[in-house]
Amino acid sequence: MSGVLSEFLQFLFSGLTVGAIYGLIGLGFAVIYNASHVINFAQGEFVMIGGMATVFLMAAGLPMPLAVVLAIAGAALVGWLLARIGIETARGAGVVGLIIITIGASILLRGLAQVVWDRNFHPLPPISGDAPIHVFGATLLPQSLWIGAALIAIMAALRFFFDHTRTGKAMQAAAIDPLAAQLMGIDIRRLVRLSFVLSAALGALAGVLVAPITMTYANVGVMLGLKGFAAAIVGGLGNPLGAIAGGLVVGIAEAMTAGYLSSAWKDVVAFVIILFVLLFLPNGLFGRAEVHRA
Amino acid sequence: MALLRSWLRKAAAAAVAGVAALALVQTAPVRADDAKEPIRIGSFLAVTGPASFLGDPELKTLQLYIARINKEGGVLGRPLKLIHYDAQHLAKKAVTFTRRLLEQDKVDLIIGGSTTGTTMAVIKLVERAQTPFISLAGASVIIDPVKKWVFKTPHTDRLAVRKIYTDMKKRGLTKIGLLSGPGGFDKSCAGNARKLAGKYGITIVADEMHGKGDTDMTPQLTRIKNTPGVQAFLYCGFGAPTSIVARNYKQLGMTIPHYQSHGSASMKFIKGAQGGAEGVRLPVAALLVADQLPDDNPQKKVALAYKQAYESAYDDAVSTFGGHAYDALMIAVDAIRRAGTTDKAKVRDAIERTKNYIGADGIYNMSPTDHLGLDEKSFVMVEVRDGTWKLLK
Numbered sequence: 001m002s003g004v005l006s007e008f009l010q011f012l013f014s015g016l017t018v019g020a021i022y023g024l025i026g027l028g029f030a031v032i033y034n035a036s037h038v039i040n041f042a043q044g045e046f047v048m049i050g051g052m053a054t055v056f057l058m059a060a061g062l063p064m065p066l067a068v069v070l071a072i073a074g075a076a077l078v079g080w081l082l083a084r085i086g087i088e089t090a091r092g093a094g095v096v097g098l099i100i101i102t103i104g105a106s107i108l109l110r111g112l113a114q115v116v117w118d119r120n121f122h123p124l125p126p127i128s129g130d131a132p133i134h135v136f137g138a139t140l141l142p143q144s145l146w147i148g149a150a151l152i153a154i155m156a157a158l159r160f161f162f163d164h165t166r167t168g169k170a171m172q173a174a175a176i177d178p179l180a181a182q183l184m185g186i187d188i189r190r191l192v193r194l195s196f197v198l199s200a201a202l203g204a205l206a207g208v209l210v211a212p213i214t215m216t217y218a219n220v221g222v223m224l225g226l227k228g229f230a231a232a233i234v235g236g237l238g239n240p241l242g243a244i245a246g247g248l249v250v251g252i253a254e255a256m257t258a259g260y261l262s263s264a265w266k267d268v269v270a271f272v273i274i275l276f277v278l279l280f281l282p283n284g285l286f287g288r289a290e291v292h293r294a
Numbered sequence: 295m296a297l298l299r300s301w302l303r304k305a306a307a308a309a310v311a312g313v314a315a316l317a318l319v320q321t322a323p324v325r326a327d328d329a330k331e332p333i334r335i336g337s338f339l340a341v342t343g344p345a346s347f348l349g350d351p352e353l354k355t356l357q358l359y360i361a362r363i364n365k366e367g368g369v370l371g372r373p374l375k376l377i378h379y380d381a382q383h384l385a386k387k388a389v390t391f392t393r394r395l396l397e398q399d400k401v402d403l404i405i406g407g408s409t410t411g412t413t414m415a416v417i418k419l420v421e422r423a424q425t426p427f428i429s430l431a432g433a434s435v436i437i438d439p440v441k442k443w444v445f446k447t448p449h450t451d452r453l454a455v456r457k458i459y460t461d462m463k464k465r466g467l468t469k470i471g472l473l474s475g476p477g478g479f480d481k482s483c484a485g486n487a488r489k490l491a492g493k494y495g496i497t498i499v500a501d502e503m504h505g506k507g508d509t510d511m512t513p514q515l516t517r518i519k520n521t522p523g524v525q526a527f528l529y530c531g532f533g534a535p536t537s538i539v540a541r542n543y544k545q546l547g548m549t550i551p552h553y554q555s556h557g558s559a560s561m562k563f564i565k566g567a568q569g570g571a572e573g574v575r576l577p578v579a580a581l582l583v584a585d586q587l588p589d590d591n592p593q594k595k596v597a598l599a600y601k602q603a604y605e606s607a608y609d610d611a612v613s614t615f616g617g618h619a620y621d622a623l624m625i626a627v628d629a630i631r632r633a634g635t636t637d638k639a640k641v642r643d644a645i646e647r648t649k650n651y652i653g654a655d656g657i658y659n660m661s662p663t664d665h666l667g668l669d670e671k672s673f674v675m676v677e678v679r680d681g682t683w684k685l686l687k
Contacts, residue, residue: 003520007516007520010512010513010516010546011512011513011516013512014510014512014513017510018509018510021509114342119341119342119346119350120346120347120350120562121347121533121534121537121562121566122565122566123537123565123566123567123568125568130541130544130545130568130569132545132546132547139545139546139547141545210509212568213509213510213541214509214510214534214538215534215537215538215566217344217346217534218342219342219343219344222507223506223507224507224509255510255513258504258513258514259513259516259517262503263502263503263504263505263513263514263517264503266504266505266508267505267506
C-alpha cells in the first residue's frame with residue numbers, strides 16, 4: 001500500500017512544484033491584464049531575465065543575494081520601459097495592437113539576451129541545497145518548498161496590497177471601470193506602469209526561484225510563458241489568486257497524466273483543460289463575469 | 295553666394311558621378327573563372343534556441359577554421375566564404391534558409407542541419423539542386439537508406455545504442471527502462487533502442503516519454519523506478535532535458551546504472567546536472583577524452599590539435615558537436631582539393647571516396663553504400679567522474 005501512496009505523493013509533489021511555477025508566471029499576466037486589459041506576452045521573458053541576470057552577475061563575482069536583488073531590479077526596469085515606451089506611446093492602437101507590441105518585445109528581449117549574455121543553458125544553485133526530503137517514500141526538493149513558501153508570501157502580500165492600500169484599491173477600480181476610475185482622479189497611466197513593474201519583478205523572482213530546477217537560458221520564457229498564460233486563463237484572466245490556482249490545476253493534471261496514464265498524453269492534458277474551461281467556464285475558475293449595460 | 299552655389303553644384307555632380315562609377319563597378323558581372331572568386335560554403339545551424347548547444351560550437355568551429363584556411367592561402371587558390379543562417383531546431387526555417395542558400399547565395403556545398411529534424415526537412419531540396427550536403431545531425435535515418443547527395447559526420451544513434459547495449463551486456467544488465475523526448479534525434483535513438491534490444495538479449499520493461507520544454511521528469515522516472523525487475527536506465531535526448539533528467543534521477547535516489555546517449559556529450563550536460571551526472575555512462579567520440587587516449591591512437595594528434603585551437607580561441611570547453619563540424623569542413627575541403635574543382639558532381643564523388651580520413655571525431659571510410667564512414671571503434675565508452683569524462687577501458 002505504501003508503494004501506491006509514495007507513488008501518488010511523488011506525482012503530486014511534481015505537479016505542485018511545476019504548478020507553482022506556472023502560477024507565479026500566470027500571476028504576472030493577471031496583474032497586467034487587470035490594470036490595462038493587455039495580455040503581456042513578454043511575461044516569460046521577465047522570468048528569463050531574472051534567471052539569466054542572476055547567473056551572469058554571480059559569474060562576475062557578486063554574491064548571490066546581491067545578484068538576485070539587482071536582477072529583479074533590472075527586470076522591473078525593463079518592465080517599466082516596456083510600459084512607458086511600448087504601451088503608452090501606442091495608446092491608440094487598441095488592445096490587439098498592444099498585445100502584438102508585447103509579442104515584439106518578447107522577441108526583442110530574447111534576441112538581446114542571446115547577444116548580451118549567451119546561448120547556453122545555465123543552472124543556478126538551489127537556496128538550501130538539493131538533498132531530497134523524504135515524505136512517506138516520496139522525495140521532495142528543498143527548492144520546491146521555497147517556491148511554495150514564496151507563493152504563499154506573495155499571495156498574502158498581494159491580498160494586503162489590493163485590499164488595504166490606496167494604490168491597490170485604485171488598481172481594482174481601474175480593472176472594473178477605467179473611465180469611472182479616471183473620473184475619480186485615478187491616474188491610469190501610472191497604474192499601468194506600476195502593473196508592469198510589479199509583474200516584471202514577480203516574474204524575475206519566479207525566474208530566480210525556478211532556475212535551480214528548470215535551468216535558465218535565453219528562450220526559457222517561451223514555454224513557461226505559454227503555460228503561465230494557460231494558468232491565468234484557467235484561473236480567470238484578471239484574478240491574480242485565480243492564476244495561482246489555475247497554475248496548480250494545470251501542473252497537477254500534467255503530473256498525474258504522465259504518472260498514471262501515459263507521458264505521451266501529458267501535453268494534451270494542459271490544452272484539454274484550457275478548452276474545457278473556456279467552453280464551460282468562460283471566466284475561468286474564479287473570474288468575475290463582466291456585466292455590460294445593454 | 296553665387297560662387298558658393300556653383301561650387302556646390304560642381305561638388306554634387308562629382309559626387310553623383312563617383313557614386314555611379316562605384317555602382318557600375320559593384321554590379322559588373324563576376325567572371326566564373328575569376329581566380330579570387332570565393333568558394334561558397336552554405337550553412338544552416340541551430341545557433342540559438344533549445345538545440346543551441348549543438349549549433350553554437352558548430353558555427354564557432356566553422357568560422358575559426360575557415361579563417362585559418364583562408365590565412366594559409368585558401369583552397370585551390372580561392373578563399374572560402376561561409377554563408378550561414380540560424381535555423382534553430384525548426385524544420386520550416388531550415389527549408390527557407392536552404393532555399394536561400396541554393397537559389398540566392400548559390401553555394402557550392404552545404405554543411406549544416408544541427409538536428410535530425412532540420413536535416414531531414416531539406417533533403418529533397420539538396421537532391422533537386424544536386425548540391426553536396428554534409429549533415430551534422432545524429433540519427434541513422436539520414437544516411438540509411440543512402441541518399442546520393444547527403445553525407446554526415448556525427449556517429450549515428452544506431453551506433454550509440456549498439457555501443458551502450460554492448461556495455462550493458464558486459465555488465466549483465468538485461469531489463470532496462472527507457473525515457474525519450476519529442477525531438478527527431480530522441481525518436482530515432484529510442485526507435486533503434488527498441489529495434490536492437492532483442493539482438494543483445496535486452497528487454498525494455500518501461501518505455502516513457504516527455505514533452506518539449508518539460509522542466510520535471512520525476513513522474514516518468516518514478517514509473518521506471520517502480521517497474522519490477524528494472525536493472526538499468528537509458529535516456530535518449532539532448533539539450534537542457536539531459537541535465538534535468540540527471541538531476542531528477544539523483545533526487546529520486548535511483549541507483550540502477552544510468553546511461554545516456556551521445557546527445558549528452560557536452561560539459562554543459564555535466565554542469566547543468568549539478569552533481570547529478572556522476573556515474574552516468576555514455577558513448578562519445580574520442581575527442582572528448584583526447585588526452586586520455588593511448589599515444590598510439592591515430593586520432594589523438596588531430597583531436598588534441600582541434601581541442602587546443604578551439605579552447606584558446608573561445609572561452610568554451612570543446613564538445614563533440616564542434617568536432618563534427620570540424621570533420622565535415624575538413625572532409626569537404628579535402629574533397630574539393632582532390633576533385634580539383636568546385637563542380638558539385640565531382641566534389642560529391644570525391645567526398646564519397648574519402649578513405650582513412652583521420653578526423654577529430656573518428657576515422658572516416660566512406661563508400662557508395664556508406665555516407666557516414668564510421669564504425670563503433672571511433673566511439674569510446676566514458677563515465678562521468680568528478681565532474682569530467684573518464685575513459686573506460
